[in-house]
Amino acid sequence: MSNDLDIIKKLENKLGRNLQNRCKLNDMEQVIELLLHNLNLQEVPLEIIQLKKLQILDLNDNQLSEVPIEISRLQNLQELDLEFNNLNTYPMEMSQLKSLQFLNLSRNHLSEWYVETSKLKKLQFLDLSSNFLNVLPIDLVELGLEIYWEQDYSKNSGIFLENNPFKTPPPEIIKQGKAAIIEYYNALKNDKTTKEQVIIVASKIRTELQIPPAQVIIGQSLNESKLILIGDGGAGKTSLMKRLLGQDFNPQESQTHGININTLSFKYNDSNVKFYCWDFGGQQIMHATHQFFLSKRSLYLLVLDSRRETEVEYWLKHIQTFAENAPVIIVINKIDENPHFDLPQQRQLKQRYPNIKYIARISCKTQQGLNELKQAVENIVPNIELLNTIFPATWFKVKTAITEQAQKTNFASYENFVDICQANGITKESEQNTLINFLHDLGLILHFQDRWLRETNVINPQWITEAVYTIINAPQLAGHGKLHREQLKNLLDNEIYPERKHDYILELMRKFELCYVLNDNEYLLPDLFPNQEPDFDFDDEEALHFILEYDFLPKSIFTRFIVRMHQHIVNNTYWRNGILLCDSNSQALIETIPNQKCLILQITGQQKREYLTILLFIIKDINRSFNQLKITEKIGLPDNPQITVNYSYLQKLAQNGQTNYLPPENPEKSYKISDLLGIVASPARSESEVMQMLQKILNIIKSQDIKEEKDLLNHVNEVVKLNPGLFGVSIDVNALIKKLWRKEKT
Ligand code: GDP
Numbered sequence: 001m002s003n004d005l006d007i008i009k010k011l012e013n014k015l016g017r018n019l020q021n022r023c024k025l026n027d028m029e030q031v032i033e034l035l036l037h038n039l040n041l042q043e044v045p046l047e048i049i050q051l052k053k054l055q056i057l058d059l060n061d062n063q064l065s066e067v068p069i070e071i072s073r074l075q076n077l078q079e080l081d082l083e084f085n086n087l088n089t090y091p092m093e094m095s096q097l098k099s100l101q102f103l104n105l106s107r108n109h110l111s112e113w114y115v116e117t118s119k120l121k122k123l124q125f126l127d128l129s130s131n132f133l134n135v136l137p138i139d140l141v142e143l144g145l146e147i148y149w150e151q152d153y154s155k156n157s158g159i160f161l162e163n164n165p166f167k168t169p170p171p172e173i174i175k176q177g178k179a180a181i182i183e184y185y186n187a188l189k190n191d192k193t194t195k196e197q198v199i200i201v202a203s204k205i206r207t208e209l210q211i212p213p214a215q216v217i218i219g220q221s222l223n224e225s226k227l228i229l230i231g232d233g234g235a236g237k238t239s240l241m242k243r244l245l246g247q248d249f250n251p252q253e254s255q256t257h258g259i260n261i262n263t264l265s266f267k268y269n270d271s272n273v274k275f276y277c278w279d280f281g282g283q284q285i286m287h288a289t290h291q292f293f294l295s296k297r298s299l300y301l302l303v304l305d306s307r308r309e310t311e312v313e314y315w316l317k318h319i320q321t322f323a324e325n326a327p328v329i330i331v332i333n334k335i336d337e338n339p340h341f342d343l344p345q346q347r348q349l350k351q352r353y354p355n356i357k358y359i360a361r362i363s364c365k366t367q368q369g370l371n372e373l374k375q376a377v378e379n380i381v382p383n384i385e386l387l388n389t390i391f392p393a394t395w396f397k398v399k400t401a402i403t404e405q406a407q408k409t410n411f412a413s414y415e416n417f418v419d420i421c422q423a424n425g426i427t428k429e430s431e432q433n434t435l436i437n438f439l440h441d442l443g444l445i446l447h448f449q450d451r452w453l454r455e456t457n458v459i460n461p462q463w464i465t466e467a468v469y470t471i472i473n474a475p476q477l478a479g480h481g482k483l484h485r486e487q488l489k490n491l492l493d494n495e496i497y498p499e500r501k502h503d504y505i506l507e508l509m510r511k512f513e514l515c516y517v518l519n520d521n522e523y524l525l526p527d528l529f530p531n532q533e534p535d536f537d538f539d540d541e542e543a544l545h546f547i548l549e550y551d552f553l554p555k556s557i558f559t560r561f562i563v564r565m566h567q568h569i570v571n572n573t574y575w576r577n578g579i580l581l582c583d584s585n586s587q588a589l590i591e592t593i594p595n596q597k598c599l600i601l602q603i604t605g606q607q608k609r610e611y612l613t614i615l616l617f618i619i620k621d622i623n624r625s626f627n628q629l630k631i632t633e634k635i636g637l638p639d640n641p642q643i644t645v646n647y648s649y650l651q652k653l654a655q656n657g658q659t660n661y662l663p664p665e666n667p668e669k670s671y672k673i674s675d676l677l678g679i680v681a682s683p684a685r686s687e688s689e690v691m692q693m694l695q696k697i698l699n700i701i702k703s704q705d706i707k708e709e710k711d712l713l714n715h716v717n718e719v720v721k722l723n724p725g726l727f728g729v730s731i732d733v734n735a736l737i738k739k740l741w742r743k744e745k746t
């Protein structure tokens, strides 16, 4: 019998690689760990199977397209890492890996999960993220592990599912966690009209009866979706919507205020498909309300006026930050006036934004190109996720009832929702909860759990958009942004917006960080602050300069920053693009230069580095709510802040043992890298210093309704996770937060 070392020798010969550093032996010279990641392996070398004591097998980042059945003989295997391969299948026999605790199959091409999971009694971690799974089998849910959307190995155990095209249940349900998934499946189970059983236990039945993979559609699919028209004012969005609805062209189309929502119906595969077309007013200020409604589950028509050089990328990024990879059709309009115009560099653009599904050239006036555009919309239909979302029948009925109600009224109480649920057989509170969150995530209703918001559901989104739009555009508020609660009586139509709903509207605006409360009845809206910078003193002699350069700077970031930091504002020193803040003995001047897409922070005082950390924390926390922002951080040279240096570049230089930096702009003078880095970060912070910073951050974010320790912990952790080292390297931030929280409570 060959011993393990002979096997490794054979493997080394076969792979032409030295594996010494890649395996670990026990005292008996048996291999217990083998790391074969990133070796370009096309298949799993069968020699491995003879390593009977193997506990850890890492095959991450290879070219494997299958896993041999024999792998099931590794009865001691505890960790199997198959991430980032080409697997579209795997052997059923994996269920015989009795010792398996950690299984990573993420970033493969799996479209089904059919292992008898229940046999994997020791399984703690299962990562299936970034595959092509449509159905989440119930036996995975019944495994006893919590289910998470986002991959996060800092959790003790769990199943991770992000980035899969789930239909059953839809991602919105999976994101709500295990309890919601079970509610969803129960609702399907009780659904007499469907063959849910087949599907739900599909994996098990298939294994036992060898039924071929089920093409399962259960429940009812929604057959409706949102089509969002977006683009500069005057591009022709309203004209296009009218054309799509079969209406006439109006050469004097008036500007859209707020939004128009219309229904567009057509036949697709024998079923009636409905699109709610949202036509947003193109004014800059409307961007503030986009965040309520721009969702991933929509089709976007980006309308461009062929006569103007519009910033196509601005709009594409705008869509991306709110709706990730939702499909977009670019519509170049008014080609009657400019027949030769075409979008330059389309190939590159499509490469950078793979969500561009089609580029159309049309004229709303002459209808040229309109049929092709309609065809393109219909072709995309099967890809629009919302259309295919599967609802249990009872949920569907509730949804329909609410849609009907929305014809008559704009908002309804939570009680009313509960009544509708009960009338349709949904009696459990937890299921009602799951459903309302689902409807909210789909953009069919606005519902928030916050204390002041949870009693009202907005069932007609136009209602809230128009209210916000009217307030933000009110001439009475322009140039100062001060709003007294009483003013809403004059600003808003009292029939549509009864006084008892004013608090709801203001609270919602506060939640979306469009305004903050000055005192009980007074609010400030930073979007309407004066353009002119006021007079103020700021000693920039000693200031540290820190710059965040965005590839795309969403307009609301600075507004939201002001809203969060308002308690630190010095003597009303604010304007549209800047604020002066102060905290104990530090002062910070923060400005945004919109056309340069950057935020500039200048900070003075004894604790400027600490204040910088706090401010960066808040900014990074806001950045988190936008997808795919790219940000470069720079520092200004102390004696010549006009010259800036890329911060992470400096860190890299330091890591590589460099000690000096010569700015290319002024190579006469060299700077010590440690000095430069020391401007913004102190190398060793004590626990008590970090505690102090956390305390201040806590005070700032507390205003956002964070009550529970775990909420706060999560919140801070999320930011820290993305920015390790923000507070210094050797500090256990987690432990500190816990300590802090205990102190708060006593
Ligand atoms: P929106 O602000 O994006 O909704 O744009 P509108 O639909 O209101 O159109 C702005 C102006 O452009 C109106 O005066 C329209 O009549 C005009 N317009 C829209 N589409 C076309 C077109 O294809 N050709 C021409 N010549 N004018 C158009």
Ligand code: MG
Binding pocket: 234, 237, 238, 239, 254, 255, 256, 279, 280, 281, 282
């Ligand atoms: Mg319009």
